[in-house]
Amino acid sequence: MRGKDDEYDYLFKIVLIGDSGVGKSNLLSRFTRNEFNLESKSTIGVEFATRSIQVDNKTVKAQIWDTAGQERYRAITSAYYRGAVGALLVYDIAKYLTYENAERWLKELQDHADANIVIMLVGNKSDLRHLRAVPTDEAKSFAEKNGLSFIETSALDSTNVETAFHNILAEIYRIVSQRQLAGGQPEAEFSHGTTIEPIKVLPTHQEGRQAPCCQNI
Amino acid sequence: MASDGGKKQFWKRNASRVPGSIQHVYGAQHPPFDPLLHGNLKQGTKPPATPVKTKKVSTFQEFESNTSDAWDVGEDDDELLAMATESLNTDVVMETANRVIQNHSKLQEQHKLQEEQTEREQPQKISDLPSAACGDNRLVKSVSETNASSSADNANANTSVPRSQSLPQASTYTLTGGVADNASGGHVLSEREALRLDKFKQLLAGPNTNLEELRKLSWSGIPKPVRPITWKLLSGYLPANIDRREGTLQRKRKEYFAFVEHYYDSRNEETHQDTYRQIHIDIPRMSPEALILQSKVTEIFERILFIWAIRHPASGYVQGINDLVTPFLVVFTSEYTEEDLENFDVSSLSTEVLQNIEADSFWCMSKLLDGIQDNYTFAQPGIQKKVTMLEELVSRIDEQVHKHIEQHEVKYLQFAFRWMNNLLMREVPLQCTIRLWDTYQSEPEGFSHFHLYVCAAFLVRWKKEILEEKDFQELLIFLQNLPTMHWGNEDISVLLAEAYRLKFAFADAPNHYKR
Numbered sequence: 216m217r218g219k220d221d222e223y224d225y226l227f228k229i230v231l232i233g234d235s236g237v238g239k240s241n242l243l244s245r246f247t248r249n250e251f252n253l254e255s256k257s258t259i260g261v262e263f264a265t266r267s268i269q270v271d272n273k274t275v276k277a278q279i280w281d282t283a284g285q286e287r288y289r290a291i292t293s294a295y296y297r298g299a300v301g302a303l304l305v306y307d308i309a310k311y312l313t314y315e316n317a318e319r320w321l322k323e324l325q326d327h328a329d330a331n332i333v334i335m336l337v338g339n340k341s342d343l344r345h346l347r348a349v350p351t352d353e354a355k356s357f358a359e360k361n362g363l364s365f366i367e368t369s370a371l372d373s374t375n376v377e378t379a380f381h382n383i384l385a386e387i388y389r390i391v392s393q394r395q396l397a398g399g400q401p402e403a404e405f406s407h408g409t410t411i412e413p414i415k416v417l418p419t420h421q422e423g424r425q426a427p428c429c430q431n432i
Numbered sequence: 433m434a435s436d437g438g439k440k441q442f443w444k445r446n447a448s449r450v451p452g453s454i455q456h457v458y459g460a461q462h463p464p465f466d467p468l469l470h471g472n473l474k475q476g477t478k479p480p481a482t483p484v485k486t487k488k489v490s491t492f493q494e495f496e497s498n499t500s501d502a503w504d505v506g507e508d509d510d511e512l513l514a515m516a517t518e519s520l521n522t523d524v525v526m527e528t529a530n531r532v533i534q535n536h537s538k539l540q541e542q543h544k545l546q547e548e549q550t551e552r553e554q555p556q557k558i559s560d561l562p563s564a565a566c567g568d569n570r571l572v573k574s575v576s577e578t579n580a581s582s583s584a585d586n587a588n589a590n591t592s593v594p595r596s597q598s599l600p601q602a603s604t605y606t607l608t609g610g611v612a613d614n615a616s617g618g619h620v621l622s623e624r625e626a627l628r629l630d631k632f633k634q635l636l637a638g639p640n641t642n643l644e645e646l647r648k649l650s651w652s653g654i655p656k657p658v659r660p661i662t663w664k665l666l667s668g669y670l671p672a673n674i675d676r677r678e679g680t681l682q683r684k685r686k687e688y689f690a691f692v693e694h695y696y697d698s699r700n701e702e703t704h705q706d707t708y709r710q711i712h713i714d715i716p717r718m719s720p721e722a723l724i725l726q727s728k729v730t731e732i733f734e735r736i737l738f739i740w741a742i743r744h745p746a747s748g749y750v751q752g753i754n755d756l757v758t759p760f761l762v763v764f765t766s767e768y769t770e771e772d773l774e775n776f777d778v779s780s781l782s783t784e785v786l787q788n789i790e791a792d793s794f795w796c797m798s799k800l801l802d803g804i805q806d807n808y809t810f811a812q813p814g815i816q817k818k819v820t821m822l823e824e825l826v827s828r829i830d831e832q833v834h835k836h837i838e839q840h841e842v843k844y845l846q847f848a849f850r851w852m853n854n855l856l857m858r859e860v861p862l863q864c865t866i867r868l869w870d871t872y873q874s875e876p877e878g879f880s881h882f883h884l885y886v887c888a889a890f891l892v893r894w895k896k897e898i899l900e901e902k903d904f905q906e907l908l909i910f911l912q913n914l915p916t917m918h919w920g921n922e923d924i925s926v927l928l929a930e931a932y933r934l935k936f937a938f939a940d941a942p943n944h945y946k947r
Binding site: 235236254255256257259260261262263264265278283285286287288290291 | 854
C-alpha cells in the first residue's frame with residue numbers, strides 16, 4: 216500500500232454520507248481495497264481510507280472519509296465535512312426511507328460543508344433488483360433538480376463503484392484545473408465560503424511525499 | 433498496596449457499591465412503569481419495624497437483618513440511603529470494622545504465605561515485567577515512593593521489584609503466566625491456577641462475599657468457571673449476601689420481563705420506530721464470532737437494547753452500545769455450557785435459561801452504562817471530554833508520540849472516538865475485552881476513569897510503529913486499524929499493568945497530569 220501512493224498531483228477530500236446501513240463502508244472498501252463484507256460492522260465516528268487514480272494523466276489521490284450514519288453522530292461527523300471538495304450521498308435503492316432522507320443530508324451539507332462541494336447522489340445495492348423501492352427515474356430527476364450528479368452502484372457485485380468515484384474525482388479535477396487556467400489562484404478560488412478554510416488543491420511541484428493538505432479539520 | 437485501606441474504605445465502598453446501592457442514572461428519566469412492580473417498593477419505604485434510633489442495634493447481623501429487605505427495594509430511593517446511614521451507630525461501625533480488619537489480616541497472612549510460595553517457585557519471571565517505565569525517572573520514583581510507604585507488610589516478599597507491588601495483589605500471576613486465560617477448564621489446571629480458582633470459590637461461598645477481596649482477586653483476571661457469578665457481584669447486580677442472591681435474581685428477572693411486556697410492543701409505534709429500526713439494522717452486522725447471528729440471540733439483543741433505550745431517553749440507543757451487551761451475553765451463556773461458544777447452538781438451551789441470560793445481561797449492561805451515560809447523550813460530551821483528557825495524558829507520558837501525532841495533524845478524535853464509544857471492543861478480540869472487563873469491574877470507575885489510562889497505555893504501546901509512519905494518511909490508517917487480531921490475554925495483562933502504573937503516577941497528581 217505504501218510507496219506507490221506517495222506521489223500525487225492532486226489530493227481531494229471526499230466524504231461518504233447517508234443513512235445507516237446503505238452501504239457506505241462497503242463502497243469505500245470496494246473502491247480502496249476491492250473488498251466487500253456482508254457483515255461489515257457499523258461505522259463508529261469516522262473511518263478513513265485513500266486511493267489514487269489517474270485523471271488526464273495526472274495522479275489524483277482521494278482521501279475518503281466514511282461517516283457513521285446514525286443521527287446521534289451528526290455532531291461529530293459534520294466536523295469532517297469541512298475541507299471536503301466532494302461528497303457521495305448514498306441511499307439504498309431497496310429502502311425508500313433512505314432515499315427520502317437524502318434531502319436532510321443535503322441540508323447537512325449546506326450547513327456544514329463548502330458551498331461549492333461537488334455532490335453525487337448514489338443509489339447503492341442495485342443488485343437487489345427484486346427489492347427495488349426507489350425508481351431510477353425518480354432519483355435521477357431529484358438529482359437534476361438539486362444539481363447533483365447521479366449513479367446507481369452495487370458494492371456487492373462491483374457495478375459502477377469504480378465509475379462513481381472516478382466521475383466525481385474527474386469532475387472535481389475539471390473544476391479545479393479550469394479555475395487554475397482562468398484565475399491562477401487555484402487554492403483560494405475553489406471555496407468562497409465564509410466559515411470554511413480555503414481548500415488547498417495545489418499541483419505538486421516538489422518530488423516525494425506531500426504535506427497533508429485537505430484534512431485540516 | 434492500593435487496596436489495603438480496608439479500614440478506611442470499607443463503608444465508603446459499600447455505600448456506593450453494595451448491590452441495591454442508590455445511584456442516579458444521569459440525565460435519564462425512568463418512564464413510570466407497572467404499579468405491580470412497585471408493590472415491593474411500598475413495603476420497603478415503610479419505616480422499618482425496628483425504630484431506627486430508639487433501639488440500639490448492637491451487631492452487624494442485627495443491623496443487616498433489619499435492613500436487608502431495604503436493599504432489595506431498588507435503586508432509585510434516596511430515603512433508603514438516609515435510613516441506612518441513620519441506623520449506623522458508631523458501635524456497629526466500629527465492631528464491623530474490627531471484624532473486617534481481623535478477617536482481612538487473616539486473609540493477608542494466607543495470601544502472603546501463598547505468595548511467598550509462588551515467588552519461591554518463580555523468582556525469575558517476576559522481573560520480566562514490562563520495563564517501559566524506566567524511561568521516566570519521575571514516574572518510577574513516584575511509584576516506588578508510594579510503594580515504600582504503603583506496602584510495609586509485604587516488604588519481605590520481593591523488595592527488588594517495586595513495580596510489581598504497585599499492582600494489586602496477585603496480578604503477578606497473570607503477568608507471569610496468563611492464568612486467567614488458561615483457567616478455563618477444558619484442560620488440566622496448573623497448581624497455581626487451581627489455587628486461584630479455590631480462592632475465588634472460597635470468597636464466593638461465604639455467607640457474605642467480601643467484595644473488596646473479590647475485586648482484588650479479580651483485578652488480574654477471573655477464572656472462567658467463576659466469571660459469571662463474579663461479574664454479577666462486581667457489577668452490583670447481585671448482593672454480597674449469599675442468601676439474598678437467589679431472591680434478587682428472581683425479582684430482577686421478573687422486573688425485566690415486566691418491562692418487556694410493558695414497552696416492547698411500542699417498538700413499531702411512530703415515536704420509537706427510529707430507535708427500533710436502528711437496532712434492527714445494527715444487530716446483524718455485529719461480530720459473527722459471538723453467536724449473535726442466531727435468530728434467538730438476535731431477538732435477545734433487540735429486546736435488551738430497545739428496553740434500555742426507551743428507559744434512557746436522554747441518550748437513547750447509540751451505535752456501539754450494542755457491542756457492550758456482547759461480553760455479558762457470552763459470559764452468562766458460558767455458565768450453561770462446556771462447549772466452545774463459537775459453535776454453540778443456543779436453541780439447545782431451555783427458554784427459561786435463555787430468559788435468565790437475557791435479564792442478567794440487561795441489568796449488568798445497565799449498571800455499566802450508568803457510569804458512562806454521558807458518552808451517549810447529545811453531542812457525546814463524555815467522549816469529547818475523555819478524548820481531550822487522553823490527549824493531555826499522552827502528551828505528559830510520551831511527548832515523542834504526542835508530538836509525532838500532532839506534527840502529522842492527526843487528531844485524537846479521529847482514532848480515539850471509537851476507543852471511548854466502544855470501550856476498545858472494536859480494537860481487540862472479544863476474548864481480550866472479556867479479560868479487560870474483569871479488571872474494569874474491579875476498579876472503581878473502571879469503565880470511565882481507568883479506561884482512560886488503558887487507552888493511553890494502548891496508544892503508547894504502538895510507539896515504534898507510530899514513529900515509523902511518516903505521513904498523515906498512513907498514520908491515521910494505522911491508528912484506525914491496529915494489528916491486534918492475534919492479541920491474547922497476556923497482551924491485555926501487560927496493557928493493564930502499564931495502565932495501572934500510569935494511573936498510580938498521574939491520577940492523584942494533577943501536576944503530573946496537567947501541562
